Amino acid sequence: MFALSKKRLAPVEMALPPPEAEPCETAAGGHDALLRSWMSLAEMQQRVIKVLAAEITQTSGFVETEADDLSQKFQTLAISAQQQTERVQSLTSLAQTVEFEDQSFAVRDIGSLLEQTLTDVVAKILLLSKDSMSMVYALDALGINVKRVDDCMVRLEQINRTTNMLALNARIEAERAGAAGNAFRVVANEVRELSKSTDSLAATMNAELKLVREGLASGQETLRRVATIDMSDNILAKDRLDLLISALATRSALLKITVDSAITEAEIISGVVDGMVTGIQFQDRTKQRLEHVVDTLHVLDEAVQEVKSSTLMVAPELSELEPADMEWVKKLLDRYTMSEVRERFIAQVIDGHATQMPEQAAESGPTQGGSVELF
């Protein structure tokens, strides 16, 4: 609390009548003076006891009020510390999971999910490439068949040319035979017409075959584009994903260490605050001790009063006391550093007036430092 420097104070000396040089001659007068001094001292002691008892009671009240206030503040602090611990713990959960479409995903699993997605994409690319290459090989086989048909068409054209030549020769021979070759001439013309038809059909078939070949080539080119997918980006994505997963794992581990440390610190704070609250609650014992002191002072006051009363019964003339010697009281006052206490002391001890104790605790707390007089 406040570091007050303890000054070594000089003892307060009482101003008692000096002993007489010849006690036999002045014994009665000396005893009377001493008795009066004792009575004055008793009166002053009673006033001082009352002031001290009031000061202690008031201080005890202040301490109790301030302790209650501090206790409440520390309890608020303890609750805040506990809530802080819970928030840190919830932060762990928040940092480690992601909510998406009513589902909760652990951050450490996000990398695996992304990797699974990439794996699925790659698997589809692979399947697409394989099926495309199967189609390419099927088209290759079809191309071989078309080539065979092409060869057949070449052979057909050769046959047709031969047939046409035969028809021409037959027509020449029919002309040479004259009327005898009329029938032969008709057959030769028919064969020639047949050859022309065959030639025309062959041309049509060649045109169709050309379209089939072009279709095959176009289909193969399309399949080549489908089958040949640049997967370099996928490899880079996989590399980045591996790094991401590693970074997420590292981050998760660091976060856990930090959060665990924060939770430990928060728990320590909670424990310390709880201990402080408990410690402050021991103020009750301080109050009890002070009550004992006050009680003792009251008993002392009563004892002094009793001695005074007994003395007055024996020596009623002492009821008219002379003004007490205030020198030691004034010296005592010089040792009081708090003006407020000094004023109350003057009012009650010197002037003999009862003073009202200020409601200091209700008016100002320790946080309003202006009311605390240190020196």
Added chain:
Amino acid sequence: MRFEFNGNDANVSFSGDLTFADHMMFREIADRLRASTDKTIVIDVANLDFIDSAGLGMLLIAREEARKLNRTLVLRGAKGQVGRMFGLTKFDTLFSVEA
């Protein structure tokens, strides 16, 4: 791509790049591998520098044909881009991949 059979028709080494352009050549190699009688067919890719998705598709077709004949297709010595492609496509779960 270039290829070379290693002593028998069930063991072949590839080098260079295996891409779509090699599909006819690969067909001939696959036919020769299929004609062999060994239970295990080995394709050594240690000297293969590059493979595209079409090349991977061709290897899958070869695997399918080998399985139909109750044979095992082993891919051996993949490294560099080829090894990374095998890793990306998890070929080790489809083939017997040897270092």
